[in-house]
Amino acid sequence: DVKVTQSSRYLVKRTGEKVFLECVQDMDHENMFWYRQDPGLGLRLIYFSYDVKMKEKGDIPEGYSVSREKKERFSLILESASTNQTSMYLCASSFVGAVYEQYFGPGTRLTVT
Amino acid sequence: GQNIDQPTEMTATEGAIVQINCTYQTSGFNGLFWYQQHAGEAPTFLSYNVLDGLEEKGRFSSFLSRSKGYSYLLLKELQMKDSASYLCAVKVDDYKLSFGAGTTVTVRA
Numbered sequence: 001d002v003k004v005t006q007s008s009r010y011l012v013k014r015t016g017e018k019v020f021l022e023c024v025q026d027m028d029h030e031n032m033f034w035y036r037q038d039p040g041l042g043l044r045l046i047y048f049s050y051d052v053k054m055k056e057k058g059d060i061p062e063g064y065s066v067s068r069e070k071k072e073r074f075s076l077i078l079e080s081a082s083t084n085q086t087s088m089y090l091c092a093s094s095f096v097g098a099v100y101e102q103y104f105g106p107g108t109r110l111t112v113t
Numbered sequence: 114g115q116n117i118d119q120p121t122e123m124t125a126t127e128g129a130i131v132q133i134n135c136t137y138q139t140s141g142f143n144g145l146f147w148y149q150q151h152a153g154e155a156p157t158f159l160s161y162n163v164l165d166g167l168e169e170k171g172r173f174s175s176f177l178s179r180s181k182g183y184s185y186l187l188l189k190e191l192q193m194k195d196s197a198s199y200l201c202a203v204k205v206d207d208y209k210l211s212f213g214a215g216t217t218v219t220v221r222a
Contacts, residue, residue: 004155031208040121042200042214043156050208058209090155098143098204099163104155 003027004105006091012111019078021108023091031094032074033102034058034066036087043090049074050096081112115139117213119201124219125191133186133216135201143204147175147186150198150215159186159199188218196220 007022025032031050035043035058045058047066055066063085067075074093078085088109092102116138125131137145144163148156162168162177162184174187188195201213 040214042117043202043210043212045209045211048208056208096207098207099161101146101158101161102210104157106155 004091004093004103006089006105006108008108009106010109010111012113013078013081014113015082017078017081017112019081019110019112021076021078021089021091021110023074023076023093023105024072025074025091025093025103026072027093027103028071029093029103030071030096031102032068033092033094034064034074034076035090035092036060037090037107038087046076081110083112086110086112115203115205115211117201117203117211119199119213119216121214122217122219124221127191127193127220127222129191131188131191131218133188133199133201133218135184135186135213137182137184137201137203137213139203139205139211141205142179143206145175145177145184146202146204146210147173147184148200148202150200152197156200191220193220193222 004025033048034046049068065077091105094100094102119135147159150156160175172189198215200215202210
């Protein structure tokens with residue numbers, strides 16, 4: 001069974017703090033993704049990575065950065081958290097190729113106060 | 114930009130059939146995915162269509178018409194456990210999925 005795990009289910013941070021969200025997958029997938037999910041807006045892609053040390057901006061990269069030092073691990077970094085970054089963050093991974101579905105982690109609900 | 118539309122909510126009775134429509138206008142098309150997401154859980158893969166026509170998987174079927182930019186997910190013999198959000202997503206290139214906002218289906222006894 002494919003497993004995508006995220007470091008925390010719930011996180012509360014203060015405005016201005018640096019926040020790290022970690023994601024690990026165990027299926028040797030090349031691609032990894034970070035999304036945020038907000039009511040009425042669906043899942044929006046923040047960043048993705050198709051290989052170690054490679055990253056590409058998604059649709060809403062502002063205020064975020066990412067790191068992929070190992071194939072199985074993809075980190076999302078909020079350099080200076082703001083209240084409008086309060087959201088559900090979902091990590092996903094997949095093999096390369098159009099036909100392959102993405103597998104999602106359980107999500108991290110981040111609240112910035 | 115990408116435009117993927119699906120209804121916000123649908124309600125149906127246990128044992129009935131529900132059809133969730135999805136229309137899309139995207140910069141690229143490499144297939145259409147449907148995901149199911151129960152409240153508080155991760156989305157899980159349901160189906161994938163890349164050619165026109167109907168794909169059937171047990172109680173769930175998905176249809177695609179590329180010329181019309183249209184897909185639907187058909188849920189038959191509804192069960193209470195089918196109460197969830199259903200997400201339509203278009204693969205716009207080899208990597209990226211662009212998602213609709215999701216349709217919340219409520220199954221009533």
